Amino acid sequence: MRCCLLSCQARTGLYSGIGWSILGKLPGLGARFGTYELLTAFYKDGREDNHVNYSEAMLAGITAGAVEAFVCTPFELLKLRSQVGSAIPMKATNPANVVQESFPLLSKLLPGHVPDMRVWNGSVSLLSNLSPKHPDMMGALKQHPWMLTGSGKPPLPSDVQVPSRVIALEGWGALWRGLRPGVARDCVFSGMFFSCWQFIHTAMLTWQSVNMNPEPR
Structure with a gap:
C-alpha cells in the first residue's frame, strides 16, 4: 500500500507546476511570434518581393526572445517553487x-x-x-x-508558492528574479530558431521553383 502511494506521488511530482507552465507558455509564445511578425512586417514594408533577410530574421527573433523572457519569468518562478514544494512535503500547522x-x-x-x-x-x-x-x-x-x-x-522557497505571498514577503521584484539569464537564453534560442526557419523556408521555395517554366523571380 505504501509503495503504491509513493508511486502515485512520484507520478504526480513529474507534473508539478504544469498549470503555471501552461499559463506562462501561452502568453509567452504569443508574445514571441507576435513581436516577430510585427518586426518582420516593418522590415518588409515597401519591398516588392516581400522577403526577409536572414540577419533581419535573427534580429527580430532576438527581440522576440527578450519579450518572451519578460512575460514568462514570473510563471517560471512559481513553477519551480511548486516543484520544490512537491519534492519536500511540509507539515502544515x-x-x-x-x-x-x-x-x-x-x-x-x-x-x-x-x-x-x-x-x-x-x-x-x-x-x-x-x-x-x-x-x-x-x-x-x-x-x-x-x-x-x-x-x-x-x-524556504517551497513555502512561498502563492503569488500573493511572494509579493508580500519578497516584493514585486522577486517575480522577475533571474530575468537576465532568461533573456540571454530566449534571445539565443529565438534568434537561431527564426533565422533557421527563414533559411529552410527559402530553401524549400528555391527547390520548388527549379522545374517551373518560366522560373519565378
Whole structure:
C-alpha cells in the first residue's frame, strides 16, 4: 500500500507546476511570434518581393526572445517553487493567534511557522545593546515575521508558492528574479530558431521553383 502511494506521488511530482507552465507558455509564445511578425512586417514594408533577410530574421527573433523572457519569468518562478514544494512535503500547522495591532504583518506567517514571543524578546534585548544605524530598527524587524519562528531565517522557497505571498514577503521584484539569464537564453534560442526557419523556408521555395517554366523571380 505504501509503495503504491509513493508511486502515485512520484507520478504526480513529474507534473508539478504544469498549470503555471501552461499559463506562462501561452502568453509567452504569443508574445514571441507576435513581436516577430510585427518586426518582420516593418522590415518588409515597401519591398516588392516581400522577403526577409536572414540577419533581419535573427534580429527580430532576438527581440522576440527578450519579450518572451519578460512575460514568462514570473510563471517560471512559481513553477519551480511548486516543484520544490512537491519534492519536500511540509507539515502544515495553524499559526498562533497574535495581536494584529502590535504586529500588523504577522498575518504573513506561513503554515508551519509558529510565532514565538520569547524569541522576539530575546532578539530585541540582544539588538538593544548595539548602536542602531537604522532610524527605525524595530519597525524594520517587524517587516520580517520569520524572526519570530526561532530560526531567524527566511522561509524556504517551497513555502512561498502563492503569488500573493511572494509579493508580500519578497516584493514585486522577486517575480522577475533571474530575468537576465532568461533573456540571454530566449534571445539565443529565438534568434537561431527564426533565422533557421527563414533559411529552410527559402530553401524549400528555391527547390520548388527549379522545374517551373518560366522560373519565378
